[in-house]
Amino acid sequence: LKLFIEGGIRSVSRCSCCRRAGGMHGTPVEVRKGPKSTTWYNACVLDVRGDAILVGFEDDVWPKREVPAYSVRRCPLDGCCAATDDDSFDPQVDEVVEVLLQSSETNPSGWFLGRVKTIRNSFYFISFVGSTKGSQQQQDVIVERSALRPCSPELPLEPACLTRRRVVVEEDLHAWVRSQDSLGCFSHVQRCAGLLVASCTSAASETAEPPDVLLVGEAHAVDLGEKILTQIHFKHQVDMQRFHDLREGLVERLAEMREYHSTLHKEVFTVEQHLVGKIIGKKGENINQVRERHEVDIQVLDDTSDPKGHGTLTTITVTGDSADSVRRAREELEFVTERMDLQPEQVGWILGKGYQNISDIARKTELSYARFDDKAGCLELCGLKHQVENARMLIEAHTEYLSVYKTMDEEQCAIQQGFEQLEATLGGASTVPSRWSNGAVAGPVASRRGRDVATTMPGVGPGAGKAAAVASRAASAAVGDAGVAGRGSGQRRSAKGGRKGGGK
Secondary structure (H helix, E strand, C coil), X not given: CHHHHCXXXXXXXXXXXXXXXXXXXXXXXXXXXXXXXXXXXXXEEEEEECCXXXXXXXXXXXXXXXXXXXHEEECXXXXXXXXXXXXXXXXXXCCEEEEEECCCCCCCCEEEEEEEEEEECCEEEEEECCECCCHHHHCCEEEEHHHEECCCCCCXXXXXXXXXXXXXXXXXXXXXXCCCHHHHHHHHHHHHHCCCEEEEECCCCCCCCCCEEEEEXXXXXXXXXXHHHHHHHHHHHHHHHHHHHHHHHHHHHHHHHHHHHHCCEEEEEEEEHHHHHHHHCHHHHHHHHHHHHHCEEEEEEEEEECCCCCCEEEEEEEEECCHHHHHHHHHCCCEEEEEEECCHHHHHHHHCHHHHHHHHHHHHHCCCEEEEECCCCEEEEEEEHHHHHHHHHHHHHHHHHHHHHHHHHHHHHHHHHHHHHHHHHCCCXXXXXXXXXXXXXXXXXXXXXXXXXXXXXXXXXXXHHHHHHHHHHHHHHHHHHHHHHHHHHHHHHHHHHHHHHHHC
């Protein structure tokens, strides 16, 4: 397909005389100057006119001329412009061979008949055979084997065996047959069918006469050439011409679209696959609203693997006329999931009793959800990017106060110990101020807070409750111990009062 698009089938076997014969096109042949000449020059057939054959020469070193058919022969099958590559060709002394004649400013390349006189170190000393002209040709020449070939078995052409036929070209292909693109196809027909000529007549575009294709060769070769030309090349060239017309329109449209898109603003980001449903919404409601509200185009592309190992990622592309509208649309679509690792002593503090703390943070920042993974010991936040960032800042700020409350508990514990020591010195009389007596419930309440967090949060195992309880007890251990001591004194006093009441 690429070869056809770039201009048709290209011929790679044409000899140099055919490629450079003034832009002419024809079958490569070899031509001699007279019936007794043993030197054959490379040429190409341009036309056959009765018993005369019109030939052209490479680089127009000689002008086009008509020569008798008996002075024209086909090139050997192994090539007309180079010696054979057959390793079996091994010329011996006294063997008659053909020797390559290099082209010059006064004559084209060709082959002359010679005899091997002697061989020395892969060099062949050749003497001329037959009728030659010029003193230079009478001298022996020294060449390598690459400049030799066996004598050509081809016979001169027989005009009586040749057929001449013109093939009509439909109007859609007139421009093509007159162009250089058609030469490759003509060469293919000529080579496959064994024709002498396959070329366009009236090739000049200024000519009013419609062009046709001239086929010259033996009758069976002309029949085969016409079939190849009309049923293969013409048929496909018509389709190709239509494709070229369509392609021109598509290329023009593509250029316009590229110019338009080059002025657009675009942002590309990725989201985890399980969040795509939130972006699209029910029946596409969310993504369509974003498109209409910000007048942007949104493309959801194929999934790719997440290099961080968090599953599969989906690429979202937002394109619009203004950078501001694209940015705002992205902010409404970029759902992210962030995982925060928590220390065991932080769990109860951050989650709160019955998840009150984390629920308040999730509600205030409008998160999609906030989950605690008991096994991994991490908190998972999901929402739009700015929502997750806000929630993370609130959690970090809340966590900063954990150490403050620990310090307060430690100070309270130290004071409580001082009162206990004083009580022991006074012989058991309570010295704890009444406003601190409620500290007796601090330890049990804090312990329950950790258990409540675990039992009220969906999908979290009992391990989280243990972690929360540990954190709570660590924060209020001293207060709880003081409460136990205070409760013991109170019970003693209540018990005494009870006996008095019973006596009454």
